[in-house]
Amino acid sequence: MDIPDGKEYTEGIIKWIKEDPQIFAAYRTRQGEYDTLLFTYHENITAYQLWMSTVPSILQINYGVPEDQANFESSTAYFSNQLMIKYNPSTGxxxxxxxxxxxxxxxxxxxxxxxxxxxxxxxxxxxxxxxxxxxxxxxxxxxxxxxxxxxxxxxxxEGILGAPVCRFPNFFVPPNYLLTYVLIQFKQLDEKVLNELIIDTSIPIAIQTIHGKFNMLLFGNHSSLDEHLRWEEGYRTMFPDSFCSAQITYLSPEMTIYFNQQTVSLCYIRSRLGETKGVDLGRTIRQLEKARARVLYNFPKGKS
Structure with missing residues (x-):
């Protein structure tokens, strides 16, 4: 997504990023067509679309962001944790x-x-x-x-809780280290490739996916850009017939807007304790639009 220019608008949007329970992490980025990368967790695609559809109204009503600044362009990539082949935040x-x-x-x-x-x-x-x-x-x-x-x-x-551990402040990223968000196209995701990813100490998280031509998402930790380039070249050498292409986003500590490793678990617990019935997307949006109208035009309740 692109955060609009203007300090008065940016502050409200940053505040929303830090307070929204669905947002796990946010980074500034200068790669690709957008300037901000958000990592969010949702129960399913419908829940994501509901959340995304209500964001403009929430920004206007709760954070004072003008309407023309509350609607921004974005693109979405979906990844399922059910396809996770490696999860080891302590590899750092x-x-x-x-x-x-x-x-x-x-x-x-x-x-x-x-x-x-x-x-x-x-x-x-x-x-x-x-x-x-x-x-x-x-x-x-x-x-x-x-x-x-x-x-x-x-x-x-039941796999709902793990054993208690101490994490790095930014979860799977050690302090001072570079986080890489890498989409890779492997021609063959065979046992050799998967085993190498599993034992790779630079990879805390690996998720099998289908996103364009890519079939693997890796979160990597590296001490520098040069070290990551050597890591990538190592994979090209090990799997010359399988490693096809990669799309890499570098996220340094200085680019971090927000990172809260407790967001996901707390959001899940709150959702289980709250209403469990299905959410009516249209009804929710209409309610937000009515609330927005009351704020903008001073309509009394029930008159909008």
Missing amino acids: INLIERDFKEKGGLKLRGYELDEVDLDILRCLVNGMGIKTNNTLLCEKTGLHRKTIKKRIEALQQ
Whole structure:
């Protein structure tokens, strides 16, 4: 999407990005035809279309963005987490350790790491030394400790919760590292390619997809642009008959507008606790338009 020029409009849109529960991350970008890249999560395509259709009215009513600035051009790519072949947000620790050894030291956000820091980081991002505070949960919920324990075990067994771990502030991107958003066309997605992606320490997330000519989406972590280019060339060398083309977007820490790793889980929990019936898209849009008319023209309720 393109964020309109003008400080007074931009501030309202940025505030919306940071407050909208569907938006997981947002980056400024100078690649492609748009200047902003949003990562959003939705239950299905209908839910996304409902959300997207109401955005202009929400921007006008809640954030004071003028009508001509609240409608912006955008393009959408859909990716299903049911086609995820790799999910390992902690892979970044391998890059940190590699760079520490190669450089004889490493500074992240002005902090000079040492061997002890690396040991602690590796333990925490892999869930070692972290456990659920059942006493606190008992106090918050009023439930018995045994009930809490059984429910947590059930949620983990069903794949709804994972074991507690400590993530990087930007989830699967270590501080100071470059995030790459890569769409790749593999002529053959065979076992060799998939196995290489799974063991690749530069790839925390890989999703099989169909988007134009591309059939794989990779989120990558790299220390620099040069390092990513070497990584790409390595794949071209390993799979000369399979690696066809790639569309790469580079997202540096300085380009980050917003990143909230808790958005998805909290949004899901709220949706389960709230209304579970199907949403009438047309009715919702009409309600927002009526609310907008009341704001713009001072109509009393029931008269718009």
